[in-house]
């Protein structure tokens with residue numbers, strides 16, 4: 001036992017979160033509590049953080065994601081595991097490059113002015129200076145990452161891992177180069193993977209063009225210049241005679257030459273049943289073109305402008321060209337009709353520019369064989385996805401996976417380790433830089449592209465642990481235990497880690513994947529800058545304290561349900577923190593003369609046995625919930641115990657003993673129960689509210705240097721006391737019944753009442769009689785126990801299970817006035833009920849009002865009905 005602090009002045013009246021948070025975090029960090037030790041004999045438990053963008057700052061999603069991880073890692077650390085929470089940041093290709101490009105633009109420069117090397121140096125400098133923001137903010141959140149192991153996707157080790165995997169995949173022919181139609185962002189000048197293209201419904205025109213003997217519709221008339229074929233369905237009799245023919249079609253720019261092909265991809269029901277094939281500018285057409293050997297004609301360039309192949313339209317913006325071509329075709333009588341049309345348009349997820357499908361040489365990973373393994377691992381239960389519903393989504397995506405384009409036309413990132421021979425065009429992919437062609441000795445040029453950011457973050461679970469070297473960290477902490485992530489990156493990231501982990505390490509990267517929901521605003525709206533409803537986690541932490549912020553997120557993190565965050569919620573849990581603080585003050589200011597050794601010899605009374613039994617049950621429940629990742633239930637169990645049982649009941653009962661000097665043994669026993677219960681509860685709560693629990697724990701008698709390395713409570717089965725719970729249930733029931741009557745009859749809190757308790761078979765007279773003094777004090781009512789009592793005239797009735805409680809009202813309330821008041825209130829309730837029911841009966845309300853408003857109205861009516869029932873009962877007491 002460390003030295004006791006029993007001076008009540010040692011704890012301030014109010015909980016000041018900012019001061020406490022600023023004091024403890026550096027102490028924990030300096031003492032090395034966050035550090036993982038690969039040599040430790042303890043059982044390992046590891047989590048890799050989803051690396052935030054190095055450009056980023058903490059948003060509410062991080063707040064939730066990292067709080068959940070911290071809850072798990074702190075709990076496991078206390079539970080005796082050798083824990084590693086591996087931190088790091090992601091270089092975030094486009095995002096970071098854009099930030100620095102903007103800086104340059106402000107100086108009137110472009111990245112071309114600097115040249116590649118200088119530009120990349122400039123990005124590194126920016127990263128060193130400004131890239132640490134999010135790390136500081138994670139510390140503010142209380143995240144207990146092992147910061148001595150902080151990694152960055154572009155640091156030396158991770159870059160080596162990227163190169164090694166690239167070379168292996170290339171050697172095994174799983175990486176290849178190919179002409180392919182890609183999603184191209186003309187603004188960002190880079191290829192985008194399918195996942196990086198957002199779809200948005202937009203209005204457009206469907207233009208029916210006279211096409212020689214045929215008429216066909218298109219939303220993209222500007223690509224007509226790139227047509228090299230026409231396609232019909234093989235079974236479509238209308239066009240059978242044209243199949244195989246080459247037609248010269250009069251067009252705006254002379255004629256276009258197209259070959260008519262029959263292909264199953266054509267829907268004969270859609271439009272005229274004929275489509276023009278533009279292999280250079282449409283993914284479906286590209287595939288059709290491949291199948292029928294149609295030439296590719298590129299009329300729109302990488303800059304989004306028409307190319308020389310577009311003839312008189314060369315140099316025009318693609319959208320201007322669309323208008324102009326329609327006008328020109330109209331003038332030539334080539335347009336049959338134009339109809340309005342609504343369709344999904346692909347947009348760059350970053351800059352919202354309309355994506356242009358373009359053919360270019362790109363690097364690909366053939367992920368199909370990798371995906372097979374990743375599917376098997378989940379099927380076999382080696383990776384468990386929680387909630388289970390996401391498993392289906394995972395399978396669906398994995399089973400339909402397409403080749404992954406991994407090259408990006410950026411400067412910031414892992415440059416592809418491939419060199420082209422200038423003399424013979426041969427490609428050389430290598431672990432070390434190539435300076436001359438290994439075949440002919442000729443000069444070489446390195447591929448300028450970099451890899452998709454997700455390529456490096458896909459290696460995160462093992463690259464951060466030292467792979468490709470065989471490190472103690474890798475041997476100890478891989479596979480990791482848990483991955484906590486948001487559902488929106490399940491494909492970007494989780495799927496790729498699963499594929500790469502199995503491919504490289506021959507073992508799953510993590511055993512459990514917990515997928516959490518989205519944090520929305522109080523109305524359930526998605527937070528967005530344009531709506532102006534974005535909540536800043538740092539502001540909330542400043543205003544209400546980090547513990548309250550964390551607890552709110554955890555308490556709302558129900559599986560499969562989005563979180564609706566409001567200030568009131570956080571305020572509510574700030575009150576919870578204050579409640580805990582005040583409870584601790586009460587305990588701490590009553591520890592004079594406390595002797596832990598002597599206290600252990602005292603006998604616990606009913607209340608002490610009860611609160612201890614409740615504590616054991618709560619510990620069991622919290623552990624069970626955390627094991628199943630029911631974070632909200634875990635938080636709820638602690639909240640209910642601490643506030644609803646410990647503060648509301650046990651502290652009230654304990655006060656009676658604490659203020660008695662005539663029975664020192666009872667005082668000591670109560671001190672003991674208070675100290676041990678509060679101390680254990682703090683440990684139970686620590687992973688959720690790390691700061692306030694440490695602050696209080698340090699002042700209580702305790703063992704060890706910090707709560708964060710103290711043992712996580714384990715339930716002691718023999719201390720679960722069903723008898724004590726039942727008996728205290730009776731006591732609390734009777735007290736509550738009398739308190740309710742006092743409230744309903746508006747009797748002053750200080751006024752002593754008199755009550756007759758009629759026990760039943762379940763709660764015999766002896767039990768009630770033995771606890772009558774306790775009931776009397778808590779309920780402020782003189783209690784008589786009478787087995788054969790019946791309700792006296794002018795008394796209120798309370799029913800608790802098989803017990804009846806009669807509270808005398810004669811002389812306590814003015815019966816006449818009370819009768820009048822109750823009648824008036826019943827009338828008011830009747831009116832409110834009638835009003836609410838009428839409103840709900842109106843079809844325009846019930847059907848058109850938002851479901852929430854209707855629910856609220858229903859709830860109001862139900863409340864009034866319950867109130868009315870109570871009022872009617874009360875009226876019968878004073879009648």
Ligand SMILES: [Zn+2]
Pocket residue numbers: 185186187188189348349350351352353
């Ligand atoms: Zn873009």
Ligand SMILES: [Zn+2]
Pocket residue numbers: 421422423424425426437438439440441442
């Ligand atoms: Zn060569």
